[in-house]
Amino acid sequence: MSDRLEDKIKQFVIENFLYGEPEETLTEELSFLDSGIMDSSRVLELILYIEETFDIKVEDDELTPANLDSVKAVAAYVRSKTGVLA
């Protein structure tokens, strides 16, 4: 698997929310909310994944669609928290 941050996040979403849906259906810009991928339990799953995988603490005021609503948004948020450039 690629080390690219977007690919890791994409892999998580495909495995846990899309159950093997063809990778090309999940573009990095696709809104999790608008596409129906996200629901109230899955937000919590996504937050847990981010905190455990990237060893960061997601603060309450960071729990926004701007940070969590697409592969691209999550990757950008993780980078902003960790300084990782991958």
Place this chain on the structure above:
Amino acid sequence: MCGIAGLQWNADRDARAIVERMTQAIRHRGPDSCGIHVEDGIALGHARLEIIDLAGGSQPMSISEGRLWVTFNGEIFNYVELREHLQDRGHTLHSHSDTETILHLYEEYGDDCVHHMNGDFAFGLWDASRKRLLLARDRMGVRPLFYARVPDGLAFASEIKALFTHPSLHAKLDPIALDQCFHFWFPIAPRTGFVGIDELPPGHLLVSDANGIHIRQYWELDFPDATEEVLTDEAAVADEVAALLLDSTKIRLRADVPVGAYLSGGLDSAATAAMATRIKPGDVRTFSIGFESPEFDETAQQQQVAALLGTRHVSTLSRVSDIARDFPAVIRHVERPILRTAPTPMYRLAALVREHGYKVVLTGEGADEAFAGYDIFKEAKVRRFWSKFPESRLRPKLLRRLYPYLPGVTRQPPAFLEAFFRPGIENPCDPFFSHRPRWSLTARIRDFYSRDLVDALGTYDPLEELAANLPARYANWHPLSQAQYLESAYLLPGYLLSSQADRVSMAHAVEGRYPFLDHRVVEYATRISPSLKLHGLREKHILRVSMARFVPGDAIGRVKQPYRAPDGASFFGPNAPDYVADLLSPEAIAKTGLFDPAKVSGLTAKFRRSPVTGARENMALTGILSVQLLHQEMIGSI
């Protein structure tokens, strides 16, 4: 309460044998005795659970020297008053059963006989002189009644499995019914889960004679429109609700066997049991179910209510291993896909009732529909309030108060909570405004459909079909009334009364009786002002005010906790039964052809990795497993 079967035939010499097989298939509904009547044109079968007039109530029953015959499942609770009424009009009744009143009422009033009945009933009545079969089902859909056209006539029965003993009927799952279940939790009556098998909808009659088969509605749930007056005097309404419910409970205690009561720990069953103890002091036995997880368990509340009421109380624990073990039996009885395991502990509870020698229990079903107890009513009210000022930052904060028992909601980031409940608020005139978020979430199960199922469904939209079925007056009703209608006319008979009540209790020959579903209570409740039912965000306000005179302790003020049971977690872990892995294997999924094997494997892998709390995943897992079991039970091994 019993099981009924019948075959209207033209030239079938095997009619007796067919109806005997049909009746045998539902003997669990009536293990006490069995009867068959065959004559030119009709064969009627009856499996009896003896409750009223143990000696004289055998069926099928006839009057007028065999001119009228009936096979009847259920109870006519006002039969005592009807007997007097009929005798006053010159009828001579030979038994003390409620069954006989049906025949005399028909003799007196024809098909309008149903308007005189206060009860839960499904019956087939044969008018021999007119070669005419009348099928009837109670107003709210408490008792089931299915039928199918067969080459030589019409077959009917209390359960679908009886119909499949007819040599010309074969089980085939209906893709549209599956899609409806995976949107709403129920198939839209008359559709059932099976092609060629119909359900007589609640409040309907079916007549089959030389002119063909004709179905008509004799009762419909109706609400006042915007121009009509509603009941607003809180004290007067509370008094009337109490009087109606007390009488409703009183006539539902009529039986020649002891009547028990379920206790859930909430207001509705506490009220039912409390009224029963008021009517029969010191003579009420109560039954409850408990769970291992505190998330679902209400044992403490149940014991508190039982102690305050002084009932003889007994409870049983439903472990996740029990749910997994009993689930196949439950599917065999409910005969349709289900998206929650909640009917399974109710199956266990009915077994407990039977083990204690009881055949009849009172339950609190129907209160949440009539008096606005469900969270979905509050959710819709908050969303509608928000829709008037969509940019408000304060109004959506009320969403957090809606589901205090769901950690997935209470811990939800506010921005996401708003995002989940926002869809649809721009269209407050949407007839499905109240239910759209819930149905949209449920419909995500479509993501697991196989390509074949997607192709079979084509452009079919279950919401369009449901919208076409709504009454003409629906658009003029108060929004709360609209939401109540969707719950009462559809989810109640289509899921709660069937899968979670009749079918799982009758699996153990236990009859449920529902004081809140007395048509007088239901009709009166429709006329109560919406603000007395849902007062601010206080659910069932008027019922609480009314029942405070009967219910001791704090059950009156308790916030509703919906009855739920562990879903997906029941089917995984070290003690999971083999059938789960077998039926959810890629090979088994591919064989039934309804779901995508790879995605189902992904779903089961997620459950095996760690506990999954999401409603979407749990409904998908339970629903897919139920369809696989349904296929195995009704169509053939996978």
